[in-house]
Amino acid sequence: MQALLNSGQVARCDLYTIRLPSFAEYRYTNADVAISAGGRNFVHDGPEIHGARMRQSRGLDPDEQRLTVLVKPEHTIGGVSWLTALRSGALDEAEVVIEKAFLADWGAPAHALEWFRGTVQEASGDDLAIQLAVESDSARFGQMLPRELFGPGCVRDLFDAGCGVNKAAYRVDAAVTGGNRARIHTTLNRPAEWFSRGYLVFTSGPNSGVRRSVVRSEAVNGALEFSMPLVFDPRPGDAFMAWPGCDKTAETCGAKYNNRPRFKATPYVPVPETVL
Structure with missing residues (x-):
């Protein structure tokens, strides 16, 4: 990537990955052509996603993205329309990953740099535009500590690392x-x-x-x-x-x-x- 950036001839675009709680994964790009990065394919003819902003800071302050997803009737997610997914709650707690892609030319393999990862906390909209409020993973550091308290019930969560049971x-x-x-x-x-x-x-x-x-x-x-x-x-x-x-x-x-x-x-x- 360093050599690519030093060449001065670089094409850029955004890559979006949405993972539903059902483990289904969907990849989109705002480029005019499909993008391949790290063996993953991102489609260009899916819904348009706008509103992503990049912020860099030191520390663990949580970040939030307010994304607008412009959809058409033929666009589906999880086998249903986006509006159906919104109304049913299928988008709640979905994971969103946003990456910056750099490539020598459109159609060439891209180098991807992840710069945001978070979970959908709020979803609203209609059959044309879906609004997603995505909170970064760093918000988890706001949990009250200590988490382990004296009590009759086990302090571990089922299937977590401390529990060790294979999910x-x-x-x-x-x-x-x-x-x-x-x-x-x-x-x-x-x-x-x-x-x-x-x-x-x-x-x-x-x-x-x-x-x-x-x-x-x-x-x-x-x-x-x-x-x-x-x-x-x-x-x-x-x-x-x-x-x-x-x-x-x-x-x-x-x-x-x-x-x-x-x-x-x-x-x-x-x-x-x-x-x-």
Whole structure:
């Protein structure tokens, strides 16, 4: 890239990568031609994305991008229109990566420099323009510390580095067989409460890309009850990925996940109201 910049003949453009919670990934560029960078292809005939701005500063101050996505009826994301994805919540918590591309000539392989990465915190708009408020990953440094507190429940989060349970090994692919927006019947065949406190992500149908937390799961009909109703009615055959949950007790850690050595809690510490 240094040699390319020193040549004085450099073409530039922006590259956008959008990753939905369903792991589906979409790549766009504001160039007039398709761009190839690092083995990745960015299409030029997708939605137009405007509003990206570049800011450089020292420190860990969080940054925010206010992006406007201009869409046409033929543009889809996650198998549905952008407006459907917006209304269903499929764009919530989607990851956005913005890169600067440098290339010797249009059509030549590009060198990409990442300069922003963040998560969609707010999405609004209509069938012509979608507005995305994207907060940079550095905002995570604003979390209150210390995170580990004395308590009867495990301080680790299921599938995180401290927990160590392999997330991919517990993923279950299934489909809807019936139900409504708040409760669905599925092809799941796990014991009752297996998916309670877990979540699922739809991968097809009008709710494609939508993530919902599961407050209760049943063995009969593979029923799942959501913490928040879906925006669109689920249809028989709609596919989804599901992960189980954890109540952070030692019994669940050992019996369900065979992970008792990593259980980290202080169940015998008296509650604050205890009189000594």
